[in-house]
Amino acid sequence: MTDRLMALAHNPLTRGLVRALGLPQPTPLARARGGWSARPFVDQVMAVGGVTEGFALRHAREALAEGGATVLASQAELGGRDVHGVVFDATGLGGPGALRALHDFFHPLVPRLARNARVTVLASLPEEAESPAAAAASRGVEGFVRSLAKEVGRRGVTANLVYVARGAETRLAGPVRFFCGVESTYVSGQAVRLSTGVRAPATPPLHQALAGKVALVTGAARGIGAATAERLAQEGARVVCLDVAALEDAVKATAARVGGEALVLDVTAPEAPARLVAALKERHGGVDIVVHNAGITRDRTLAKMTPEQWDAVLAVNLAAIVAADDALLASGALRDEGRLVYLSSISGVAGNFGQTNYATSKAALIGYVAALAPGLSSRGISANAVAPGFIETAMVDKMPLMTREVGRRLNALSQGGQPRDVAELVTFLASPGAYGVTGNTIRVCGQGLIGA
Numbered sequence: 001m002t003d004r005l006m007a008l009a010h011n012p013l014t015r016g017l018v019r020a021l022g023l024p025q026p027t028p029l030a031r032a033r034g035g036w037s038a039r040p041f042v043d044q045v046m047a048v049g050g051v052t053e054g055f056a057l058r059h060a061r062e063a064l065a066e067g068g069a070t071v072l073a074s075q076a077e078l079g080g081r082d083v084h085g086v087v088f089d090a091t092g093l094g095g096p097g098a099l100r101a102l103h104d105f106f107h108p109l110v111p112r113l114a115r116n117a118r119v120t121v122l123a124s125l126p127e128e129a130e131s132p133a134a135a136a137a138s139r140g141v142e143g144f145v146r147s148l149a150k151e152v153g154r155r156g157v158t159a160n161l162v163y164v165a166r167g168a169e170t171r172l173a174g175p176v177r178f179f180c181g182v183e184s185t186y187v188s189g190q191a192v193r194l195s196t197g198v199r200a201p202a203t204p205p206l207h208q209a210l211a212g213k214v215a216l217v218t219g220a221a222r223g224i225g226a227a228t229a230e231r232l233a234q235e236g237a238r239v240v241c242l243d244v245a246a247l248e249d250a251v252k253a254t255a256a257r258v259g260g261e262a263l264v265l266d267v268t269a270p271e272a273p274a275r276l277v278a279a280l281k282e283r284h285g286g287v288d289i290v291v292h293n294a295g296i297t298r299d300r301t302l303a304k305m306t307p308e309q310w311d312a313v314l315a316v317n318l319a320a321i322v323a324a325d326d327a328l329l330a331s332g333a334l335r336d337e338g339r340l341v342y343l344s345s346i347s348g349v350a351g352n353f354g355q356t357n358y359a360t361s362k363a364a365l366i367g368y369v370a371a372l373a374p375g376l377s378s379r380g381i382s383a384n385a386v387a388p389g390f391i392e393t394a395m396v397d398k399m400p401l402m403t404r405e406v407g408r409r410l411n412a413l414s415q416g417g418q419p420r421d422v423a424e425l426v427t428f429l430a431s432p433g434a435y436g437v438t439g440n441t442i443r444v445c446g447q448g449l450i451g452a
């Protein structure tokens, strides 16, 4: 799907006209092509600071330095250079007065942020604060980050918050790499919770992070599912690509492209859970990563929606997922240190006109991961949902022109995301290094105004 405004805004012949008409001039987003590198931050200048010289700051700084970044100890070292990333540790906030540190640190840095720079702020969990005043300060950071993200988005800059539970500081390396890296290009204005529950894996690999892992991606024939299969395979996973018989050729093509295998199955079929378990156990002895991506829409206002339209959406988007998980867990097919990822939607966060059925199913997944995750932690398994916003897929192609154009611009980055952007977030959550992240729903929506 072509973004014509983006093309016009960056064509020397039409750039002036776009500016004169006051139209948004979105910054082309930086995107990776290949897999993760062990040293992604070589040649990048990162400014790091904190309310105090805390434990979280130390771990974040180490992660950046290990990734090859030039980490500045103070802003005075910046000289005439731009910053490619900023990490600020606000975990030491004792009360409202301490919030001034955010202004003091960021005020001089904002004009120095390079295009596509990354801002990551760390805060303590408000419910773990020692006083209501400290809890207020921690929670205040979320408002700061979400607002800053809106101010800097036009330059392709993203800003995200990581709430760090007490004891979870040692789990920061993976999230810091992701949120400071090019891969988080369409994730902005998010607040992610890092917790201690999930058993830690052996030292997480920084390159070919999924080598030796078996992944199942449902709905892998096209769109986000195909991009996810490709991305997981790039990190070394063996991918089982599932889709319906009507798309058999397409799902076989995805499987061939990623060096994986196709599984033709309707996830709503009564025998689907058992067939899934059998296929994974017989061919691979089990599965490590499950991406529940298959989903459908049957949009209608509630007054006009038939019971069949309601049932079809709830069956694919929710009931089939729960049934598959029940079978994967009961049979032991899902291995220890497994990763479960679910495709929710911003419709599930905010609701959407004509989507009572779809939004119900997608909101249900948000509740499902939160309830499912704690029970799986002791086995080292995590469960998270990803909520895409406006992603340029075939689904979007069918929208009327104006709806499409409005949907595309109503976010801090003024553009739609690519299937790969969603796949990047899924891949991060599927990786061993994401073991601190569980029970979360993370939006990949360029900080869409809908559901904000």
Ligand code: NAD
Pocket: 218, 219, 220, 221, 222, 223, 224, 225, 242, 243, 244, 247, 265, 266, 267, 268, 293, 294, 295, 296, 316, 343, 344, 345, 346, 387, 388, 389, 390, 391, 392, 393, 394, 395, 396
């Ligand atoms: P898509 O329609 O291009 O792909 C969905 C895939 O799921 C298709 O290949 C389809 O055949 C498969 N599928 C549907 N029913 C199935 C069944 N019963 N059994 C097996 N496979 C089945 O959609 P997409 O845009 O790539 O979206 C992927 C996921 O992301 C969906 O869950 C969707 O709800 C969610 N999502 C997409 C967007 C977006 O902007 N594209 C936004 C929010 C959420």
